Amino acid sequence: MTASLTRKEKFDRYLKSLKFALYCITHPFDGFWDLTHEKRGTIAAANTILILTLLARILKLQYTSFLFIRVYWPEINIFLYVASVLFPLGLWCVCNWGLTTLFDGKGRLSQVYMATCYGMTPYPLIQFPLIIFSHFVTVDEAEFYTVLSALSLVWAALLILAAMSQIHEYKMSKTIVATIATGFGMLVMIFILLLFFSMISQGIAYFISIGKEILFRM
Amino acid sequence: MKRRKKWVFGLALASAAMACGAMGITASAEKGYTYCYDYWGDVQYSPDAYETTGVFTSQELGLDVKLSSPQGMFVAGNSIYVCDTGNNRILELTRDDTDSIRPVRVIDSIKGDTDVTSFNSPTDVAVGEDGFLYVADMNNNRVVKMDMDANYVMEFTKPDDVTFDQSISFLPAKLAVDTAGRVYCIATNVNKGLIKFESDGTFAGYIGATPVSYDWVDYIWKRFATQEQRENMENFVPTEYDNIYMDYEGFIYACTTNVSEEEVDAGTATPIRRLNMLGSDILVRNGEWPVAGDLYIGSGGGYSGPSLFTDITAMDNDVYIGLDKMRGRLFAYDDQGRMLYCFGGNGSMNGYFKQPAAIEHMGHDLLVLDTLDCSITLFTPTEYGNLIFDAIEQFQDGFYEESGQSWQSVMDLNGNYDMAYIGIGRALLRQKQYREAMDYFRLKYDEDNxxxxxxxxxxxxxxxxxxxxxVIVLLALIVPLAVGRVREVKGQIDRADIFQSRNIRNSGRDRRQS
Structure with a gap:
C-alpha cells in the first residue's frame, strides 16, 4: 500500500497522524484505540514527538529562568542527558512488549513505542511555553510554574497508562498490574546489563593482565 | 624563534622566583591563602583581604618572663590585655602606631581588700564600659573585678542556687561584660548556658542554653536498652559554649566547638550564634552556605572534621570573624551571614598558627593570640579588604551609589566574587535601576533580590x-465580537428573500456544471 502512495500523500498522512496526537491527549481511550486499530498513528509522528520532547528537555536547561533551573554546566553531558530519556524509554518498550506478549497483549513492539511517544505529547506542549513563561514571574509566583510543570508529567503518565490499556486491549486493572510488572522488569534488565558489562570488563582485564605478564617476562 | 621563546620563559621563571623571594617574608604571597565559596560551593581563591603586619612573641615584646600558654585577650581602645595563663598574670600592651606593639605593665597581684591577692590560671579578661577590669580567675573559682590600678573591687563566685550543681567547683573560663556591668561567663562543666551575674554579684540565672536535640529513633531505642547499653550510648546533653564576645549593640556572639560532621553536612550546625537578652539565637543566616566554616571537612592535609570555632569577634559594621582552631583559619561573615572570605592555616610562617586561642579586633585590624606559639599576630586589611569594608559600611549608612562604586572596585580586583555582583545589584536596586540590577542578580543566582x-x-x-x-486587550475583545456580528449580518443577507431566487439560479448552474 505504501508503495502506491506518492510523496505528497505520505506527507499528508504524516501531518494528519501528528495532528492526531492532539486528539489523543484529550480523548485518550478513543484516540489510542484508533491509533493502532484504525492505523491513524505513524512511527514518523512518534519520532517527531520524541525529538520534540528531547528538545524541550535540553532547551529547558539553557533558557528557563534561573529562578527554576540552575545548571552547574561543568557536570552536564548532553549525550548522557539525552540518554537519560532514551535509555529508560527503550527499556520500557522492550520490557512492556516482552511481558504483554506473554499475557495476551495485542500490541507489537513498534506499537508500544508509538503509543508511548504519543503519550509524551503534553510534555513538549506544556514545557515549551513554560520556558517563556518562566521569565515573567517572581519567586512569589513560582507556584504557577511548578504546578504546570508537574501537570505536564502527570498528564503524560496517565496518557501512557491509557495508551497501554488500549493497544494491548487490557482492562484498567490489568494495565496497572502490567505497568508495575514492567517497572520490575526494567530493574531486572538493568541488573543483568550491569552484570554483563562488569563481567565483560573483568574478562578483558584478565586477558590484558596476562598479556602484560607475558611482556614483562619476555 | 623557539630559542627566543625559551629565553622568555626562563626570564619569566627567574622573575617569578625573585618575586617569591621578595614577598616570601609574608605568608600572604602564597596562592590559596585567602578564599571564598561561590554559589555552587566551589572554592574561589581571592586576593588577600588581610596581610600579616607583625607577629609578636615574648622576644619582640621584650618580656623578661616569657609568655606561657596565654589563653585570653581583650582589646579596649589601643590597649591589649592578655591573660598569661601559665604565669598567672595579666599583661597590658599598647599599640602606638600601626605596626608595633609594646608592653605597658604586668598585673600579677591584686591590691586591696581580698584574701587571695594573686591569680591562679586566669583564662580570660574583659574591660567594662565603666573602666573596670574583669578577670576570669579560673582556679581561684572566681571572676574578679578590679579597677585599672589593680585595686580589688568585688568578685563573682560560685552561684548559691539550686540550679547550680553544688558538688562541682566553679571554674570560669570565658567572660563578657555588658554596659550595665553584668557579667556573662562560661564555666567549665556547666552546660546550662551562660552564667549571668548582676552587677552586684548576685546570680541571675542562665541564658542561651542550647535546646537539647535528640533523634526519636534513639529515644525509642533507649527505652528498650539495658542499663549497660544505655551507658554506652551518647547522652543527650546540651552543647557547651567555647567563647563569647559582646558586640557594640550588647548582643552576645557565642561559639561552640560541639558540632558533628553530620550536622555540618546537613547544614543544620550552628557553631556561631548571636544571642539576645533572652538568650535566643538571632544570627541572620541568609547566605547560600551555613555559617559553619569550611564546607569540605573530609580528611585532607592531616585534618578531618568540621571547623571548630574557638573564638569570635564582631566589628562595628556587623562583620564577624570566627577563629577555627582545627585548621587555623579565620572566617569572616557579613551581617546577612554570607561568607566574605577565609584565610589563615596551620604552620610556622607568619600568618599561620599553631594553636590559635583568641581573636580580637582593633578597628578593622585583627589580633590573634596563639597559645602554643605564645604569640600575637597582627593583621591589617589590604586594599581589597578595605574596599569590602567600605562597600558594606556605605550600604549600611545609606550611601548606595558609593557602595555600588566600592563593590565595582572590589570586582575589578576579584571577578569571581559573588558578593561584589550582588552588592552592585543591591546598590542599583536602591537607585531604581531595576533592569541593570536584574542582570547582576541573575549572574549570581540571587533569586530574592x-x-x-x-x-x-x-x-x-x-x-x-x-x-x-x-488597546490590544480591547481589540482582542472587540474583534471576535465584530467578526461574529459581520458574519451574522452576512448570513441574514444571504438568507434574505430578495436574494433567494438568484441563489437558486446560481446553485442550479453549479449543479449543471458539476
Missing amino acids: YSKAYKQYRKEWVEDHIVPII
Whole structure:
C-alpha cells in the first residue's frame, strides 16, 4: 500500500497522524484505540514527538529562568542527558512488549513505542511555553510554574497508562498490574546489563593482565 | 624563534622566583591563602583581604618572663590585655602606631581588700564600659573585678542556687561584660548556658542554653536498652559554649566547638550564634552556605572534621570573624551571614598558627593570640579588604551609589566574587535601576533580590505601556465580537428573500456544471 502512495500523500498522512496526537491527549481511550486499530498513528509522528520532547528537555536547561533551573554546566553531558530519556524509554518498550506478549497483549513492539511517544505529547506542549513563561514571574509566583510543570508529567503518565490499556486491549486493572510488572522488569534488565558489562570488563582485564605478564617476562 | 621563546620563559621563571623571594617574608604571597565559596560551593581563591603586619612573641615584646600558654585577650581602645595563663598574670600592651606593639605593665597581684591577692590560671579578661577590669580567675573559682590600678573591687563566685550543681567547683573560663556591668561567663562543666551575674554579684540565672536535640529513633531505642547499653550510648546533653564576645549593640556572639560532621553536612550546625537578652539565637543566616566554616571537612592535609570555632569577634559594621582552631583559619561573615572570605592555616610562617586561642579586633585590624606559639599576630586589611569594608559600611549608612562604586572596585580586583555582583545589584536596586540590577542578580543566582527588582521592573513596564496594552486587550475583545456580528449580518443577507431566487439560479448552474 505504501508503495502506491506518492510523496505528497505520505506527507499528508504524516501531518494528519501528528495532528492526531492532539486528539489523543484529550480523548485518550478513543484516540489510542484508533491509533493502532484504525492505523491513524505513524512511527514518523512518534519520532517527531520524541525529538520534540528531547528538545524541550535540553532547551529547558539553557533558557528557563534561573529562578527554576540552575545548571552547574561543568557536570552536564548532553549525550548522557539525552540518554537519560532514551535509555529508560527503550527499556520500557522492550520490557512492556516482552511481558504483554506473554499475557495476551495485542500490541507489537513498534506499537508500544508509538503509543508511548504519543503519550509524551503534553510534555513538549506544556514545557515549551513554560520556558517563556518562566521569565515573567517572581519567586512569589513560582507556584504557577511548578504546578504546570508537574501537570505536564502527570498528564503524560496517565496518557501512557491509557495508551497501554488500549493497544494491548487490557482492562484498567490489568494495565496497572502490567505497568508495575514492567517497572520490575526494567530493574531486572538493568541488573543483568550491569552484570554483563562488569563481567565483560573483568574478562578483558584478565586477558590484558596476562598479556602484560607475558611482556614483562619476555 | 623557539630559542627566543625559551629565553622568555626562563626570564619569566627567574622573575617569578625573585618575586617569591621578595614577598616570601609574608605568608600572604602564597596562592590559596585567602578564599571564598561561590554559589555552587566551589572554592574561589581571592586576593588577600588581610596581610600579616607583625607577629609578636615574648622576644619582640621584650618580656623578661616569657609568655606561657596565654589563653585570653581583650582589646579596649589601643590597649591589649592578655591573660598569661601559665604565669598567672595579666599583661597590658599598647599599640602606638600601626605596626608595633609594646608592653605597658604586668598585673600579677591584686591590691586591696581580698584574701587571695594573686591569680591562679586566669583564662580570660574583659574591660567594662565603666573602666573596670574583669578577670576570669579560673582556679581561684572566681571572676574578679578590679579597677585599672589593680585595686580589688568585688568578685563573682560560685552561684548559691539550686540550679547550680553544688558538688562541682566553679571554674570560669570565658567572660563578657555588658554596659550595665553584668557579667556573662562560661564555666567549665556547666552546660546550662551562660552564667549571668548582676552587677552586684548576685546570680541571675542562665541564658542561651542550647535546646537539647535528640533523634526519636534513639529515644525509642533507649527505652528498650539495658542499663549497660544505655551507658554506652551518647547522652543527650546540651552543647557547651567555647567563647563569647559582646558586640557594640550588647548582643552576645557565642561559639561552640560541639558540632558533628553530620550536622555540618546537613547544614543544620550552628557553631556561631548571636544571642539576645533572652538568650535566643538571632544570627541572620541568609547566605547560600551555613555559617559553619569550611564546607569540605573530609580528611585532607592531616585534618578531618568540621571547623571548630574557638573564638569570635564582631566589628562595628556587623562583620564577624570566627577563629577555627582545627585548621587555623579565620572566617569572616557579613551581617546577612554570607561568607566574605577565609584565610589563615596551620604552620610556622607568619600568618599561620599553631594553636590559635583568641581573636580580637582593633578597628578593622585583627589580633590573634596563639597559645602554643605564645604569640600575637597582627593583621591589617589590604586594599581589597578595605574596599569590602567600605562597600558594606556605605550600604549600611545609606550611601548606595558609593557602595555600588566600592563593590565595582572590589570586582575589578576579584571577578569571581559573588558578593561584589550582588552588592552592585543591591546598590542599583536602591537607585531604581531595576533592569541593570536584574542582570547582576541573575549572574549570581540571587533569586530574592532578582524578584524584587523584576517586580518593580514589570510594574514600571506595564505603567509605561498602559495605552498599547489596553488597546490590544480591547481589540482582542472587540474583534471576535465584530467578526461574529459581520458574519451574522452576512448570513441574514444571504438568507434574505430578495436574494433567494438568484441563489437558486446560481446553485442550479453549479449543479449543471458539476
